[in-house]
Amino acid sequence: MRIDVVTIFRDYLTPLDLSLVGKARKAGLLDLRVHDLRDWTSDRHRTVDDTPFGGGAGMVMRPDVWGLALDELLDDDAHLLVPTPSGEPFTQRTAEALAGEQHLVLACGRYEGIDARVAEHYRSRVRVTEYSIGDYVLNGGEVAALVVVEAVARLLPGVVGNPESLVEESHGAAGLLEYPVYTKPPEWAGLEVPDVLLSGHHARVARWRRDEALARTSQRRPDLVAALDVAELDKHDLAT
Numbered sequence: 705m706r707i708d709v710v711t712i713f714r715d716y717l718t719p720l721d722l723s724l725v726g727k728a729r730k731a732g733l734l735d736l737r738v739h740d741l742r743d744w745t746s747d748r749h750r751t752v753d754d755t756p757f758g759g760g761a762g763m764v765m766r767p768d769v770w771g772l773a774l775d776e777l778l779d780d781d782a783h784l785l786v787p788t789p790s791g792e793p794f795t796q797r798t799a800e801a802l803a804g805e806q807h808l809v810l811a812c813g814r815y816e817g818i819d820a821r822v823a824e825h826y827r828s829r830v831r832v833t834e835y836s837i838g839d840y841v842l843n844g845g846e847v848a849a850l851v852v853v854e855a856v857a858r859l860l861p862g863v864v865g866n867p868e869s870l871v872e873e874s875h876g877a878a879g880l881l882e883y884p885v886y887t888k889p890p891e892w893a894g895l896e897v898p899d900v901l902l903s904g905h906h907a908r909v910a911r912w913r914r915d916e917a918l919a920r921t922s923q924r925r926p927d928l929v930a931a932l933d934v935a936e937l938d939k940h941d942l943a944t
């Protein structure tokens with residue numbers, strides 16, 4: 705997969721050299737390039753923003769600079785992603801869909817955002833999705849781009865060593881939060897690991913985990929329980 709990230713703060717994306725994503729890049733599983741939007745400016749001050757029409761606080765990113773950058777980076781297979789707090793929710797389902805694509809281009813806005821004509825213009829050429837990573841406000845799209853790249857990259861074939869670890873995790877196929885996990889020592893700070901996990905009884909362990917996942921999800925995320933796909937849950941039940 706190819707991913708291009710355009711930003712005025714390339715340094716914000718340096719964590720993508722590390723850990724799993726860094727390894728995926730070195731292994732050639734992910735061709736990730738981070739670009740400085742200012743490389744497409746031509747004035748002495750390398751200007752990328754201006755005051756908003758209609759007035760108000762803050763600055764808006766100019767469409768002409770973004771246009772030069774995106775004309776160069778977008779090909780017919782590309783999907784343009786624009787992180788914005790006013791976008792549609794980015795979820796594990798979004799990450800799964802994006803992991804099947806050829807080419808993602810992430811346009812990181814700063815200030816009050818990017819002139820709305822940019823998304824409108826490119827919609828006639830490629831798929832464009834404006835997405836939000838949650839109901840809070842960040843200073844720009846860079847952290848949201850990190851989130852998307854990491855969530856997508858770990859789903860690419862060969863990136864996560866043991867693909868089984870993708871199956872049971874929170875927000876996995878069952879739509880539940882993950883059950884609590886334990887390791888050695890069996891007693892710590894007066895707290896014991898639940899007996900069932902030491903029992904060696906695989907069916908009982910599986911049932912306990914499913915029950916814990918459901919209890920946790922009901923308590924912390926009643927919205928997820930309401931959205932549960934009953935058929936999907938039953939499939940997981942049969943698997944245990």
Ligand code: 6GU
Pocket residue numbers: 786787788789791835836837838839840841842843844845848
């Ligand atoms: Cl995608 N961008 C910004 N700037 N703030 C956000 C966000 C994105 N998602 C939640 N807050």
